Amino acid sequence: MSSNNKPVLLYGGILLIGIFLPLALPAFQTQISVMWMMVTFALTWDILGGRMGYNSFGNIVFFGVGMYASASMQHELYFDIGQFEVISDQFNLQLTPEKYLFGLGLGMIVGAVICVALAWVLGSGILSLRGHYFAICTLGLGVAVGELAGTIDYIGAGSGMAAPVFPLAMGSAGLFYSYFFFILVVVTFFSLKWLYSTRFGLAINAIRDDEDKAEAMGLHTTRYKTLAWCVSAFFLSFAGAGFGHLNGFIDPLDVAFPGATFGVWMVLMAILGGKGTLWGPVVGALAFHITQEFFWSTLLGWQRVALGLMIVIVVVFFPLGIMGWAREKWPERFGHILEEESS
Amino acid sequence: MMIGALFALAAFGMALVWGVMNVINIAQGEFVVLGGYVAVLMAQSGIHPFFAIFVAPVVLYGVGWFFYQTIIKRVVDKDLFTSLLATFGISILVQQLMNQIFGADIRRAPHGFGTWGFFDNLVTVEQVKLLTALAALALGGVMVLFLKKSRLGQAIRATAQNARAARIMGIDTDKVYAATYSLNAAICGAAGAMVAMIWVVEPYIGLVYTIRAFMIAIIAGLGNLSGVVLAGLGLGVAENFAGFIMGAEFQIAFVFSLLVVILVGRSILLGRKREYLK
Numbered sequence: 001m002s003s004n005n006k007p008v009l010l011y012g013g014i015l016l017i018g019i020f021l022p023l024a025l026p027a028f029q030t031q032i033s034v035m036w037m038m039v040t041f042a043l044t045w046d047i048l049g050g051r052m053g054y055n056s057f058g059n060i061v062f063f064g065v066g067m068y069a070s071a072s073m074q075h076e077l078y079f080d081i082g083q084f085e086v087i088s089d090q091f092n093l094q095l096t097p098e099k100y101l102f103g104l105g106l107g108m109i110v111g112a113v114i115c116v117a118l119a120w121v122l123g124s125g126i127l128s129l130r131g132h133y134f135a136i137c138t139l140g141l142g143v144a145v146g147e148l149a150g151t152i153d154y155i156g157a158g159s160g161m162a163a164p165v166f167p168l169a170m171g172s173a174g175l176f177y178s179y180f181f182f183i184l185v186v187v188t189f190f191s192l193k194w195l196y197s198t199r200f201g202l203a204i205n206a207i208r209d210d211e212d213k214a215e216a217m218g219l220h221t222t223r224y225k226t227l228a229w230c231v232s233a234f235f236l237s238f239a240g241a242g243f244g245h246l247n248g249f250i251d252p253l254d255v256a257f258p259g260a261t262f263g264v265w266m267v268l269m270a271i272l273g274g275k276g277t278l279w280g281p282v283v284g285a286l287a288f289h290i291t292q293e294f295f296w297s298t299l300l301g302w303q304r305v306a307l308g309l310m311i312v313i314v315v316v317f318f319p320l321g322i323m324g325w326a327r328e329k330w331p332e333r334f335g336h337i338l339e340e341e342s343s
Numbered sequence: 344m345m346i347g348a349l350f351a352l353a354a355f356g357m358a359l360v361w362g363v364m365n366v367i368n369i370a371q372g373e374f375v376v377l378g379g380y381v382a383v384l385m386a387q388s389g390i391h392p393f394f395a396i397f398v399a400p401v402v403l404y405g406v407g408w409f410f411y412q413t414i415i416k417r418v419v420d421k422d423l424f425t426s427l428l429a430t431f432g433i434s435i436l437v438q439q440l441m442n443q444i445f446g447a448d449i450r451r452a453p454h455g456f457g458t459w460g461f462f463d464n465l466v467t468v469e470q471v472k473l474l475t476a477l478a479a480l481a482l483g484g485v486m487v488l489f490l491k492k493s494r495l496g497q498a499i500r501a502t503a504q505n506a507r508a509a510r511i512m513g514i515d516t517d518k519v520y521a522a523t524y525s526l527n528a529a530i531c532g533a534a535g536a537m538v539a540m541i542w543v544v545e546p547y548i549g550l551v552y553t554i555r556a557f558m559i560a561i562i563a564g565l566g567n568l569s570g571v572v573l574a575g576l577g578l579g580v581a582e583n584f585a586g587f588i589m590g591a592e593f594q595i596a597f598v599f600s601l602l603v604v605i606l607v608g609r610s611i612l613l614g615r616k617r618e619y620l621k
Binding site for chain 1: 367596599603
């Protein structure tokens with residue numbers, strides 16, 4: 001990153017990919033949307049996991065809550081929810097583009113507000129746990145919320161609910177959402193880049209390195225920890241809202257709170273790429289998603305077995321991840337000066 | 344309520360691994376379920392599943408030894424999260440392999456025991472529940488004796504106290520770790536065989552057992568057997584009661600919510616002790 005041209009070229013290249021990839025591969029637009037969503041997952045997980053040293057298995061909660069909140073908002077706005085319950089299986093909500101976009105935007109904002117509030121409330125309790133206890137507690141949280149969502153009649157209980165149908169007048173849903181998720185990735189990336197360069201970034205790094213010392217130095221650790229979780233929840237709720245509408249149908253266990261798939265993947269992707277770096281989660285998510293699509297198509301039925309194997313291999317043999325490995329291999333490209341050379 | 348004794352067994356194994364190796368084994372529940380499938384397979388091939396209580400530990404000892412040698416060995420001295428995630432990987436791996444091999448259906452091992460009636464059948468006790476509870480307690484007792492008296496048990500306890508000092512005293516800690524992890528798997532296997540008889544097994548239920556074992560271990564403290572048994576029975580009662588009051592669909596949600604509540608409550612209690620930091 002020493003010369004000024006490199007980042008511009010890199011960002012420009014990614015921008016071009018973001019714009020033209022869905023156009024070039026129209027058959028894979030949904031997969032491309034999901035790919036950008038994976039990048040968002042890994043980036044948001046890394047706020048806590050990599051930067052703050054709090055390894056959460058429960059971030060999926062905010063994904064699901066954001067999804068349910070936005071979809072419920074659409075139904076609330078344009079449809080009597082009482083009627084919806086009766087015919088939820090056959091019914092598809094058809095909307096004009098203006099109504100759809102307005103509902104989507106409003107739903108996302110409401111979802112984000114709810115998620116941030118939820119993160120604040122949960123965070124003030126759970127974030128006082130440390131190490132193992134935090135990890136297991138969030139693991140329990142993710143499953144508990146999913147199971148609870150399956151019992152609430154308002155959002156369709158165990159049988160799930162349908163998101164509004166994407167209006168035909170607006171063209172392809174895959175194209176719309178691949179751009180939506182790409183913009184989300186860009187916004188998330190630069191927000192985090194900015195956040196990590198502020199006092200906030202330094203504070204959460206200090207918490208990762210030694211929480212007691214950070215506290216003794218006068219940092220209000222609980223406030224920073226909760227804030228970090230809120231940031232994470234904010235971006236995840238947008239991802240959830242987008243995915244709920246892209247998928248069209250929201251099931252409590254498989255789509256909204258899929259702890260065993262998305263919930264684990266976000267951890268794995270961030271570690272695969274290299275946690276605690278800005279580019280690591282991006283690289284990890286892209287690498288993971290592309291390999292995973294490969295597994296899906298060739299190892300039908302065995303892909304989850306491969307996933308378990310992959311977690312073990314990554315954790316045991318590549319704990320530093322791709323970026324960590326690259327940093328050790330070419331330290332000078334990351335602005336580090338080798339000690340052997342200086343002495 | 345008898346099921347609580349089985350939770351206690353799994354929790355005892357988890358506390359053992361946690362205390363000795365400083366590894367939290369997320370794959371605990373998967374070992375339980377795997378033990379259950381051993382009983383199911385034996386029942387299918389015509390052997391009475393009660394013998395699975397003796398066969399499953401042997402099988403699971405091998406499984407545990409295999410995972411120790413391939414995976415756990417490499418992460419045991421790394422930081423806590425690495426080992427946690429590694430066992431989580433094992434958990435998914437085993438779970439999905441079971442799903443592929445045995446299918447996603449709910450399975451059970453038919454046992455053919457009747458029920459005993461007391462007080463003119465006012466109180467009925469299923470024989471199998473009583474027998475398994477007794478077997479679980481006996482197994483727990485044997486484990487405690489083993490840890491206290493045998494040479495290997497003493498080595499395990501020495502390693503738990505101070506691995507480095509134990510190594511200086513000539514204890515092969517690598518072997519001790521292998522034995523501990525495999526023993527834990529064996530205990531889980533026995534518990535699983537009992538679960539298959541009095542309840543059901545399915546590939547995806549493992550995580551619930553892990554969480555239960557974890558909860559019991561943190562409530563009771565590490566290495567406190569009577570506490571583990573009491574907490575296990577208590578959890579069994581609480582769960583059945585909650586399932587009865589709120590409905591069966593809340594049972595899994597109850598287990599996981601209880602975990603969150605216990606952990607947060609525990610940190611608030613502990614937080615009082617470190618108030619000088621604020």
